[in-house]
Amino acid sequence: MPEVTKTLKLHLVDPNAHKRRKLRETLIAYRQALQAAFDANCTTQSAANDVVVEYDLSGYAKNALKKYVPQLCGGSYDADDLQDDHPVKFTNQGPQLDHQPQNATEWYVKIPHHEDYHLWMPAAPNPDQRPWLEALHTGDAEMGECRLLERDREWSLHITATRKVEAQSVSDSVEPMPVGVDIGDAALATVCHRDERGIPSTPDIFTDEAAQVRHLRKMYFTATRRLQRRKSERIAEEYGDNLWERIDHIIHSVSRQVVEYAQQIENPVLVLENLKYIRENMDYGAFMNRRLHGWAFAKLDAQIKYKAEEAGIPVKRVNPRNTSKECHACGEKGTRPEQATFRCTNDKCWVSKYHADMNAALNIADRYRSGESQSQSDRDSGQKVAGDDSATDGASLTGPQDNQADAETQQETLGTDAS
Known part of the structure; x- marks a missing residue:
């Protein structure tokens, strides 16, 4: 290697x-x-x-x-x-x-x-x-x-x-198979692709891991707030670090399984959404913003990317605009009556109800198949609009300090309200 x-x-x-x-x-x-x-x-x-x-x-x-x-x-x-x-x-x-x-x-x-x-x-x-x-x-x-x-x-x-880095040897005559990855709130990640006949495959949907992270986040904000009120900042910091290590472990495990899914496919290309667009125009209210900001979206994205590169699998990006709102079968805009449910409004489409995250993952894969791949630095007017369920990163906590008693107070971080 x-x-x-x-x-x-x-x-x-x-x-x-x-x-x-x-x-x-x-x-x-x-x-x-x-x-x-x-x-x-x-x-x-x-x-x-x-x-x-x-x-x-x-x-x-x-x-x-x-x-x-x-x-x-x-x-x-x-x-x-x-x-x-x-x-x-x-x-x-x-x-x-x-x-x-x-x-x-x-x-x-x-x-x-x-x-x-x-x-x-x-x-x-x-x-x-x-x-x-x-x-x-x-x-x-x-x-x-x-x-x-x-x-x-x-x-x-x-x-x-x-x-x-594992060198991937695939014949030039084999068409790349796009594998879409959707990262969101209901499912930490959903990975899916179409088979050779164009039929959606059985996806991996990491809903249990999403619930675990939500639970750990809630534990963090509840417990550390109480400890800080009792002036137990050191205990709060150690407790918070422990919880974030557990979240890190979950993210590491999910990213590994996403890449393992792609490795089972001949000549795969992992397709992710362009982070530049996801970070803009997001307003779900204070509660949802706090939840979404805790997902460390960029961390999961980066771990998937480097693990894929390590396995010799190329990673491409597409504009995430309306990936959660368009029907993967007919392209019409649908509705989200529930967080995990997509409903197509086109009466002529065979899709009535569909798993929302699987629908988004297929749209992500299809956009690469249609030639809409773009680099992470590309910018245009197509942001992912409010109402989509993708997450982002950043919250307001503190990081490591100097190990010297006379060192000045560490940098105060700015971010989402963590209360």
Whole structure:
């Protein structure tokens, strides 16, 4: 199975004055140690260690220096001098990722400062690289060397990631088989396709998992609100983290089963809705918005995407406009008398009542079959209108803090009212 390596860029979100000072201290100490070891012409790791050990750096930065300096001094690079803008390098054991899908800023990264101190920083990734971060977070990709950079007073962490991707060998003469995936409230995911005769197949509909997540969400908001009223913030935070880990496990399991469904089909193409459109024009009222925002829609979408890529299955996207309102058989707009029920209003259509999420999944697959595939970055006027049942992500909770008592209060997240 071939391996693919990619460099992931995470922009560190608005570090406060304290964190900027600590990042700057790390950068200055690293460059001083690098210059000293280079001036001493350290051609071996042992010689480099004797120099860098005196500097106030984490072991992860020192170990990276011990490997890097001998390459500069007569090794791979044989440099004549040093530039003054070297990034801070860390071995892969140092930085860590944390994912808090309930937060406005979902991703956090741990930056080593020195032996007994590190900084947890909110981080914004490149949206196109989100599946790779999911793979790193779940252990399906391996972290390599990391680099801390400052450019124009903006800080970022670059992470090298490697994962295995199964090469799919399918004859060019075999037409791709689109498999539609609908993510919503009544069912966490519904995956369905048409067989060679165009007849809808038996779908996988994850309604039980949706109920479990709703239950965990309700537990979270009820229990943590009570604990916070009793000034038990630490217990509330630990309790909330435990519940979100259970939700993460459900999302991980569902995404795996969606890909396994596609793997049973010859030459499959997983078809998802374009997230750009789903996030706009959604207003179901306070209760439904709170429920939908808790689904971590983008997290489930990203896990499906990277697991599919790992299995060698291409992923395509279509405009989600009216996927839940149009009849998959005749194309007429229907009604939703119940959350899980679609009714076609065309008297000549054979469809009277149909499972709403299965209907949406078939529409998603059919849009790709008709040539309506688009990239995630495409924009036009077709948003998914209010009344569709797809979910979105983001809620108002807090993320990891620094492990130092004098660190300033972590960033306050903005999002949906979690009361």
